[in-house]
Amino acid sequence: MEKNVLVLIPLKEEQKRILEEKAPSANFTYAKSQTVDAGQVQNANIIIGNPPVHMLKASKKLKWLQLNSAGVGEYAEEGVLPEGAVLTNATGAYGPAISEYMLGVLLELFKKLHIYRDNQAEANWSYEGKVKAIFDSTALIVGAGDIGGEFAKRLKGLGAYTIGVKRTEGHKPDYLDELYLMDKLEALLPRADIVALSLPETPLTKGIINESTLKLMKKDAVLINVGRGSAVDTEALCDALEKGQLLGAALDVTEPEPLPKEHRLWKIKNAVITPHVSGGYSLEETRRRIAGIAAGNLEAFIRGTKLINVVDCSKGY
């Protein structure tokens, strides 16, 4: 069996060395997702990282694709990977980075730090009134997987009551006070001070926060989205924020994305927008974890043992 490994993650030298030790007889090629050429992709038996999707259609030799993302998007669609190829993702790598980001934007909205920052630009020393606390609040974690779970753990430690909503049945971990399936979302929204979305893009998650579900939220609740922009109907959210139907929203992902310069969301005071930066390699720990998942899976693949983070392409995660 040929073992051409194409690595599209910007690894450090030591991380490359560790990876190569897991498959001593393999040939390693390092390239960038943005500039990799079609020939390199076609020649690979194993790809570590996210290649351009259109290049995969001709990749007859591909046996295994290890993504550097938690979301799988088009990679899981029928006909993208050759028959029998395994797809694994990087679930577990982004928890620390994204959950701390979520805590940051939550406190920014709860403590009005976004308003104080605006005031600072005008050298304005003014009190902006009451704040909310995580302590004693109720959080609804929609998509309680790796990222949502890490966020829930942190909230629980800070004194919040945590309710998780998942797409599939599962055991309730200790850091969730309650756990439900997605069909209970509408019944749960009115209870939450914090509604956090960390969902992959699937037909079931598109637009789950829309005009009617926004109306179910508390007037002093905040919405956080770190999954995919499509989970939220952006126009409905703009309307709700403008009408004061909720305290605020923090969005690291938007639809459309990037948010066009002229979009009204930019100007809504209680919207906090960041340009899809909560994950990626913004935090060095994330790269370290992705390298670790890839190295562990490479060792397993070579030995013929079980890989972790195998994606069920029929579900899309």
Added chain:
Amino acid sequence: MEKNVLVLIPLKEEQKRILEEKAPSANFTYAKSQTVDAGQVQNANIIIGNPPVHMLKASKKLKWLQLNSAGVGEYAEEGVLPEGAVLTNATGAYGPAISEYMLGVLLELFKKLHIYRDNQAEANWSYEGKVKAIFDSTALIVGAGDIGGEFAKRLKGLGAYTIGVKRTEGHKPDYLDELYLMDKLEALLPRADIVALSLPETPLTKGIINESTLKLMKKDAVLINVGRGSAVDTEALCDALEKGQLLGAALDVTEPEPLPKEHRLWKIKNAVITPHVSGGYSLEETRRRIAGIAAGNLEAFIRGTKLINVVDCSKGY
């Protein structure tokens, strides 16, 4: 013994009722600190709240002053209270409010949320580079009392290594990995990613963060001050931030305070300024806790048992 109780805290009706039940034979007067008249202050045997300091000089009848603040400032100075009068403060009331504020501004700086907020004002979708994490960072808590302690607990729960510095010898709580006296400050500063000041104003704490101690901080460390503005030499901090000697600073207290409109600190990008709002009654829970401390102490005072939060006026806290 006459029991004229003057209450200067804006209590809710239920909180007034609870207070009055603790001293059924007392006469209660409710007023505001800002508008109380000298006659009311002079006539009081017990004051709950912070009266104008100059009015106390004529208060011969005062037996006990329960402040609504954690800081005691001028109230502890010689000759302010009549001989034998007891001074108590509101230590314990501000922990949840201020420690969550501290977490908020810390994450604002670590995750560059202040920069992304500035970018938002210009509809600018740009990546601002690497971020830092609380996870695996080292925090130096200068003034590890109620507020510093609550902050340390939260940081520890989020995966930070916590070092406390106190003004007096004491038992090391579990949420501090190390505990030292103030004389070790200079040796500890180079280790910290987070330097948090929650100190009262005393001759010993004035200007402890100055040109020379700022030079000891890591280039990617952040400074947080929620105690008194005088703990930091503002001009030296401005210089250090302008030169990029540290990652950023978050100040809820400044010297001078309020910060004058023309002060250069307003315009320094990596300074985050809020107008002394982390405590006060910004969070309802704080008022509830102050009312609880006052009611408990009133009961003890009437019964002649031990009060909590008694201030040692010779130390100033």
